[in-house]
Amino acid sequence: MDMKRHEETSHGHAPRRLMEGLDLAGVLVVGLDASGFVRLFSGAAEQSTGYEREEVLGARFADLLIPEPQRVMQGGLIEDIACGRREAGEEIDGAILTRGGEVRQVRWLAIQAPPGRPGEVTLFLLGQDHTDRRARETRARRIEKLAAAGSLVAGLAHELRNPLNNAHLHVTLLERAFKRSSSADEDTASALKVVQGEIRRLSQLVSDFLDFARPQPLEIREASLRAICERALARVAHQAERSGAAIHAELPPAEATVEVDPGKVELALLNLLRNAIDAVAEAGGGAVTLRAALGPDAARIEVEDTGPGVHDTEAPIFDPFYSTKPSGTGMGLAIVQRVVSDHDGVVELESRPGRTLFRLRLPSSLPGRASPDGGRRAS
Amino acid sequence: MSEPAPSRGRVLVVDDEAFTRRGLQKLLELEGFSADVAEDGPSALRRVAEGAFDVVVTDLRMPNMDGLTLLSRLREEAPDLPVIVMSVFGAGVARAREAGAAASVLKPVDLDALTGAIDDVIRQKRGG
Numbered sequence: 258m259d260m261k262r263h264e265e266t267s268h269g270h271a272p273r274r275l276m277e278g279l280d281l282a283g284v285l286v287v288g289l290d291a292s293g294f295v296r297l298f299s300g301a302a303e304q305s306t307g308y309e310r311e312e313v314l315g316a317r318f319a320d321l322l323i324p325e326p327q328r329v330m331q332g333g334l335i336e337d338i339a340c341g342r343r344e345a346g347e348e349i350d351g352a353i354l355t356r357g358g359e360v361r362q363v364r365w366l367a368i369q370a371p372p373g374r375p376g377e378v379t380l381f382l383l384g385q386d387h388t389d390r391r392a393r394e395t396r397a398r399r400i401e402k403l404a405a406a407g408s409l410v411a412g413l414a415h416e417l418r419n420p421l422n423n424a425h426l427h428v429t430l431l432e433r434a435f436k437r438s439s440s441a442d443e444d445t446a447s448a449l450k451v452v453q454g455e456i457r458r459l460s461q462l463v464s465d466f467l468d469f470a471r472p473q474p475l476e477i478r479e480a481s482l483r484a485i486c487e488r489a490l491a492r493v494a495h496q497a498e499r500s501g502a503a504i505h506a507e508l509p510p511a512e513a514t515v516e517v518d519p520g521k522v523e524l525a526l527l528n529l530l531r532n533a534i535d536a537v538a539e540a541g542g543g544a545v546t547l548r549a550a551l552g553p554d555a556a557r558i559e560v561e562d563t564g565p566g567v568h569d570t571e572a573p574i575f576d577p578f579y580s581t582k583p584s585g586t587g588m589g590l591a592i593v594q595r596v597v598s599d600h601d602g603v604v605e606l607e608s609r610p611g612r613t614l615f616r617l618r619l620p621s622s623l624p625g626r627a628s629p630d631g632g633r634r635a636s
Numbered sequence: 637m638s639e640p641a642p643s644r645g646r647v648l649v650v651d652d653e654a655f656t657r658r659g660l661q662k663l664l665e666l667e668g669f670s671a672d673v674a675e676d677g678p679s680a681l682r683r684v685a686e687g688a689f690d691v692v693v694t695d696l697r698m699p700n701m702d703g704l705t706l707l708s709r710l711r712e713e714a715p716d717l718p719v720i721v722m723s724v725f726g727a728g729v730a731r732a733r734e735a736g737a738a739a740s741v742l743k744p745v746d747l748d749a750l751t752g753a754i755d756d757v758i759r760q761k762r763g764g
Contacts, residue, residue: 418724418743419653419655419656421743421744422653422656422724422743422744422745423653423655423656423659424744425744425745426655426656426659426660426663426744426745426747427655427659429659429663429747430659430662430663430666433663433666456744457744457746460724460743460744463724464724464742464743467724488730488733495749519730519734520728520730520731520734521730523730524730
């Protein structure tokens with residue numbers, strides 16, 4: 258960060274390290290003069306608002322940085338404090354408008370300074386942007402809760418898998434023996450089918466749940482994005498054919514690599530593809546497109562289908578056990594979400610009837626993973 | 637039912653669960669394969685050294701030696717012998733594929749999926 262510019266402003270005597278410390282702590286520092294114009298704008302404030310310091314210095318704080326609905330009240334309050342018409346009281350729970358038009362939640366501590374020369378800072382606003390923290394806390398709580406429940410239930414699920422597999426194999430044996438026997442009748446055949454179907458459903462639930470809840474660290478390494486996609490596609494080829502889904506793939510060259518846990522990403526793709534194929538089948542056939550590309554900071558993977566669309570995009574579709582399909586386990590998108598958030602990525606959804614698109618963005622470098630060549634490359 | 641004349645292929649089934657081994661062996665035999673069984677990795681390696689198989693079908697989670705280790709040992713000791721893995725985890729299957737498994741099936745094992753996979757890998761092996 259360029260600390261010189263801090264020193265050019267009226268707080269020039271503030272120790273450099275203090276400003277650095279405040280930036281590191283994520284404390285936004287904004288200084289206003291008695292007329293409410295910005296005279297000081299810290300690195301953390303730049304980061305939070307998306308503005309460069311030069312764009313903000315000399316602008317009226319309320320006009321540029323307070324969202325329209327709060328401008329009169331919140332802006333008026335801050336300007337009153339800046340010119341000394343009003344005492345700085347409690348913390349101000351405010352909102353700021355970023356350069357990109359986003360509203361972020363900031364809690365300000367207002368500190369008045371004695372009036373000096375014109376243009377000198379008379380009000381220091383120390384702010385904490387808690388927009389992300391709130392989201393992070395919600396996410397952390399959710400993960401914590403899931404991990405606690407997960408390790409318990411994962412243990413149980415593990416123990417269920419072998420009996421289920423055995424039951425399934427032996428029902429298949431019964432079914433084959435029954436088909437060959439002379440006493441074959443339709444009722445018994447359909448009863449066997451039901452047992453088989455139910456065993457399969459239970460097993461799917463167990464394996465989905467284990468995929469979702471097993472507290473397993475990521476095994477990050479360099480892998481071909483194309484190879485990951487192709488493996489996932491190979492695993493759904495059969496289902497696609499059966500469901501009347503035409504699969505299209507737009508994939509990067511095999512040399513394009515990403516630093517991810519390839520098994521987990523494949524699993525996420527597999528779940529998105531299965532959902533897309535199911536959606537297309539519901540519409541009596543259609544197309545499923547898998548696109549993958551490497552950007553400068555992130556890998557982007559999209560799964561698009563021509564199915565009827567997500568009926569309610571506000572519904573908690575990423576929650577475990579949420580399903581709108583009669584035979585769904587409700588774990589598919591929860592797994593996708595889990596895999597992507599474990600990679601510090603995001604899942605985006607666009608849906609309307611006839612076109613649903615899930616987009617995964619996986620960042621190029623994970624925290625704590627230094628990579629000499631920037632991690633991802635598309636050489 | 638008459639004995640299926642030439643075998644559809646010689647399969648070694650590796651699973652620590654006796655019911656699974658027996659169930660799979662029986663089903664594969666009904667489908668026209670000749671099937672042998674081993675209860676863990678070390679005994680699977682012994683069986684492979686002794687007998688000729690077209691394909692190994694193995695579980696991933698087993699005592700003594702897990703399926704992934706067995707897979708990598710087989711890649712070294714019998715590189716031409718394809719291995720199909722069975723797992724309850726999508727992620728486990730993906731890892732095995734990365735480690736060189738010829739095919740994978742999810743548990744509970746769908747017999748048609750398994751026999752289809754066995755036919756495919758045997759065909760690939762014979763076709764070069």
